[in-house]
Amino acid sequence: MAEPVPALRVRNVSVRFGERVALQDVDFAVPRGQFVALAGPNGSGKTTLLRAALGFLPTESGSVELFGAEVSGLSVSERARRVAWVPQEENPRDDIPLLDYVLFGRYAHLGWLERESDTDRQAAGRALDAVALGDRKQDGILSISGGERQRAILARALAQESPLVLLDEPTSHLDIAHQLDILSRVRALVTERKVTVVAAMHDLNLAARFSDRIVVLSRGRRVADGPPNEVISEELLARVWGVVADLRRDPRTGAPYLLPHHLVVPSSGTPFLGKGPVHVVGGGGAASSLIRRLSEAGYRVTAGALHLLDSDLETAESVGALTAVEVPFAPIGPEVRERLRGFLDAATAVVIAPFPVGPSNLPNLEEARRVLGRLPIFLLRRPANETWDFTGGAATAIEEELRHGGAVEVANADDLLAALGARAPTLAR
Amino acid sequence: MATPPPVSTESPEARGRRPWVLGLFFLLLALGVLFSPLLGTVAIDPATVLRILVHQASGGALYANPCAGASLPASGCSGLIEIVWDARLSEVVLAVVVGAALGVSGGTLQGVFRNPLADPFLLGLSSGGTLGAAIVVVLNIGVDEQNLFLPLFAFLGAIGTGLVILAAARSRFGSVETLLLTGVALSSFLSSVLSLILLYNPTGSLQVDFWLLGNLGALDWSQDGIAFGIVLVVGTLLATHGRELNLLQLGPEVAQSLGVDSRKVRLRLLLLTSIATAAAVAFTGIIGFVGLVSPHVVRRLAGSDYRLVLPGAALVGGGFLLAARDISLVAFPGTLLPIGIFTSFAGAPFFAYLLYRRRRVSTMGAV
Numbered sequence: 037m038a039e040p041v042p043a044l045r046v047r048n049v050s051v052r053f054g055e056r057v058a059l060q061d062v063d064f065a066v067p068r069g070q071f072v073a074l075a076g077p078n079g080s081g082k083t084t085l086l087r088a089a090l091g092f093l094p095t096e097s098g099s100v101e102l103f104g105a106e107v108s109g110l111s112v113s114e115r116a117r118r119v120a121w122v123p124q125e126e127n128p129r130d131d132i133p134l135l136d137y138v139l140f141g142r143y144a145h146l147g148w149l150e151r152e153s154d155t156d157r158q159a160a161g162r163a164l165d166a167v168a169l170g171d172r173k174q175d176g177i178l179s180i181s182g183g184e185r186q187r188a189i190l191a192r193a194l195a196q197e198s199p200l201v202l203l204d205e206p207t208s209h210l211d212i213a214h215q216l217d218i219l220s221r222v223r224a225l226v227t228e229r230k231v232t233v234v235a236a237m238h239d240l241n242l243a244a245r246f247s248d249r250i251v252v253l254s255r256g257r258r259v260a261d262g263p264p265n266e267v268i269s270e271e272l273l274a275r276v277w278g279v280v281a282d283l284r285r286d287p288r289t290g291a292p293y294l295l296p297h298h299l300v301v302p303s304s305g306t307p308f309l310g311k312g313p314v315h316v317v318g319g320g321g322a323a324s325s326l327i328r329r330l331s332e333a334g335y336r337v338t339a340g341a342l343h344l345l346d347s348d349l350e351t352a353e354s355v356g357a358l359t360a361v362e363v364p365f366a367p368i369g370p371e372v373r374e375r376l377r378g379f380l381d382a383a384t385a386v387v388i389a390p391f392p393v394g395p396s397n398l399p400n401l402e403e404a405r406r407v408l409g410r411l412p413i414f415l416l417r418r419p420a421n422e423t424w425d426f427t428g429g430a431a432t433a434i435e436e437e438l439r440h441g442g443a444v445e446v447a448n449a450d451d452l453l454a455a456l457g458a459r460a461p462t463l464a465r
Numbered sequence: 466m467a468t469p470p471p472v473s474t475e476s477p478e479a480r481g482r483r484p485w486v487l488g489l490f491f492l493l494l495a496l497g498v499l500f501s502p503l504l505g506t507v508a509i510d511p512a513t514v515l516r517i518l519v520h521q522a523s524g525g526a527l528y529a530n531p532c533a534g535a536s537l538p539a540s541g542c543s544g545l546i547e548i549v550w551d552a553r554l555s556e557v558v559l560a561v562v563v564g565a566a567l568g569v570s571g572g573t574l575q576g577v578f579r580n581p582l583a584d585p586f587l588l589g590l591s592s593g594g595t596l597g598a599a600i601v602v603v604l605n606i607g608v609d610e611q612n613l614f615l616p617l618f619a620f621l622g623a624i625g626t627g628l629v630i631l632a633a634a635r636s637r638f639g640s641v642e643t644l645l646l647t648g649v650a651l652s653s654f655l656s657s658v659l660s661l662i663l664l665y666n667p668t669g670s671l672q673v674d675f676w677l678l679g680n681l682g683a684l685d686w687s688q689d690g691i692a693f694g695i696v697l698v699v700g701t702l703l704a705t706h707g708r709e710l711n712l713l714q715l716g717p718e719v720a721q722s723l724g725v726d727s728r729k730v731r732l733r734l735l736l737l738t739s740i741a742t743a744a745a746v747a748f749t750g751i752i753g754f755v756g757l758v759s760p761h762v763v764r765r766l767a768g769s770d771y772r773l774v775l776p777g778a779a780l781v782g783g784g785f786l787l788a789a790r791d792i793s794l795v796a797f798p799g800t801l802l803p804i805g806i807f808t809s810f811a812g813a814p815f816f817a818y819l820l821y822r823r824r825r826v827s828t829m830g831a832v
Binding site for chain 2: 113
């Protein structure tokens with residue numbers, strides 16, 4: 037209770053667009069006066085999180101609070117007085133003088149039909165001074181350079197005088213000098229004016245250098261959170277971005293920085309001159325070591341259908357496998373099943389891990405049965421005395437059927453690789 | 466060497482605000498209103514016309530006998546007064562009011578849709594209005610009271626169309642695209658109903674065609690008053706939204722982050738333009754291009770600030786329609802041509818010019 041109200045409180049927020057889960061139970065708070073960098077690969081939910089915080093899109097569950105007040109309960113102008121936004125880019129239509137453009141930031145402070153007062157003009161002038169555009173007040177917004185325009189947008193957010201500023205990739209269109217310029221100015225706001233900043237950032241090195249804290253999102257979930265020194269690691273880069281990098285330390289600032297080398301595996305979609313593809317059916321962590329071994333042996337792997345949050349899914353993704361994914365605990369739906377069939381159509385072999393089978397993932401076995409006779413199927417031997425069939429016998433019956441239909445039972449990953457190797461001529465595509 | 470002037474990607478006139486231009490527009494319009502009654506299908510000498518205007522405006526106190534020295538028709542001086550005051554001046558006022566409604570509506574919609582080619586009939590209000598008018602004509606509703614029923618039904622048809630589209634916009638999927646496509650779909654549906662009605666009632670077709678071309682005649686002061694009242698209230702409300710439209714030009718989300726309730730404001734503006742356009746359609750039929758062209762004229766001359774564009778477009782729209790009336794009377798003396806022909810005649814080349822200019826700009830931008 038004694039804790040002060042944070043500037044931004046994101047409480048168990050989930051957002052989905054149709055079937056796609058954009059944010060999953062994201063939960064964190066940003067105390068006042070902090071510069072938080074939101075990092076994560078493309079599509080990890082950074083922009084979605086900012087948009088939810090601005091009240092632009094409804095959350096499926098959870099809530100967002102701005103200085104203790106739920107954003108959905110605030111009027112649009114109350115929101116504007118609490119939080120300002122610097123979009124990734126903006127395409128003004130008219131060549132408005134910079135002063136007028138920055139005065140737009142004063143809208144939330146004006147009454148109906150009230151004209152901008154000297155106070156507003158002074159606020160706009162100060163904001164332009166703060167971004168070193170004070171002597172360019174009459175220049176048109178379309179007549180200045182891209183870096184200057186980004187600074188003008190920042191000035192507009194400053195003129196808004198909101199205690200929290202959200203920035204969406206504020207430097208993505210700028211050259212290195214302008215990136216440093218903008219971020220130093222943002223940093224100065226936090227340090228000197230005690231403004232709270234949350235910025236989605238692609239460049240981890242810049243994020244590490246300028247922010248107080250980095251929140252990493254991956255596939256809609258918060259996967260790391262803390263000071264740059266603790267968060268930035270080679271392991272994180274490999275796990276979340278799939279990039280192998282060397283971690284160094286800036287001798288002057290002490291900030292960590294990364295030297296990226298190459299991708300952990302070729303990203304999906306690029307031609308991969310390995311063997312396979314081999315489709316792995318698993319779940320509950322039963323397939324993780326298999327997937328890793330297959331990948332190391334040079335096989336292209338597809339996996340699924342797996343449920344979100346399954347550790348097999350994480351392993352599959354870490355080796356760049358294509359996956360069919362269902363939401364947690366839900367039965368495998370028709371779309372996921374369709375994707376699974378696509379994998380089986382492309383596969384040269386199917387491997388069934390000793391995974392626990394329930395009604396929700398039984399379709400995995402059913403689909404494997406469909407390709408019996410067309411594709412070689414390998415069953416990993418299940419440990420004795422382990423309960424794995426939670427379908428009332430249906431799964432056991434299918435595995436029995438597979439064995440009778442020619443599926444090969446193997447004891448472990450080594451045997452599997454040997455068996456696959458023996459079939460190499462047919463597997464090489 | 467002197468520093469080179471800043472390079473602008475837009476036409477330079479977009480920069481800066483020139484509020485005094487609006488004063489000029491007003492002055493020109495006032496002169497237009499004063500002198501347009503000089504023109505008409507019947508020849509009356511200008512001095513007499515001006516004397517009649519002063520006589521009537523002063524409630525008969527000045528120029529007790531305004532017709533002195535003029536050649537009088539059979540009905541005497543009161544006949545001349547009726548022509549100048551009741552026919553010509555009411556027509557002039559209607560032209561200004563309707564032009565203003567179309568101008569301010571066009572300017573607003575261009576801002577709401579962030580599209581310089583938007584006009585008041587974009588959402589199919591004209592089709593709804595035409596259908597309403599056609600129903601009155603074909604069914605012969607209130608034969609003696611057609612001056613009442615025709616505008617009423619046309620208004621209801623147009624505003625009904627507008628409300629259907631607004632209802633679509635309010636739904637969860639109400640994007641700008643949905644809105645425009647709903648307008649297109651509804652418009653072609655209503656047109657097909659109209660065609661069907663006219664196919665079985667060929668006699669009404671000519672009257673509907675005439676109505677479609679737009680005209681200012683055959684109305685009286687009471688209708689002027691109604692139109693004036695509606696347009697004054699709605700136009701004033703619209704014109705107070707200049708600042709919001711300025712912000713909306715940055716995109717609905719940016720505007721919202723600055724404190725504009727984008728959705729609510731856009732719906733409100735669409736409702737108001739629907740009322741203004743429906744009022745214009747009700748009394749004069751379909752008059753094209755005034756709403757499209759007027760805002761562009763203001764933008765070029767007074768700057769792109771919507772706080773100037775909206776009132777400016779009303780003044781220019783009124784002036785444009787009035788000029789169209791006057792030119793048609795000078796070019797074709799003695800005939801009463803539908804005014805929509807003239808506005809389209811002048812507007813179409815301008816429209817083409819805009820398209821051409823726009824494409825040239827975007828091509829340059831793409832390089």
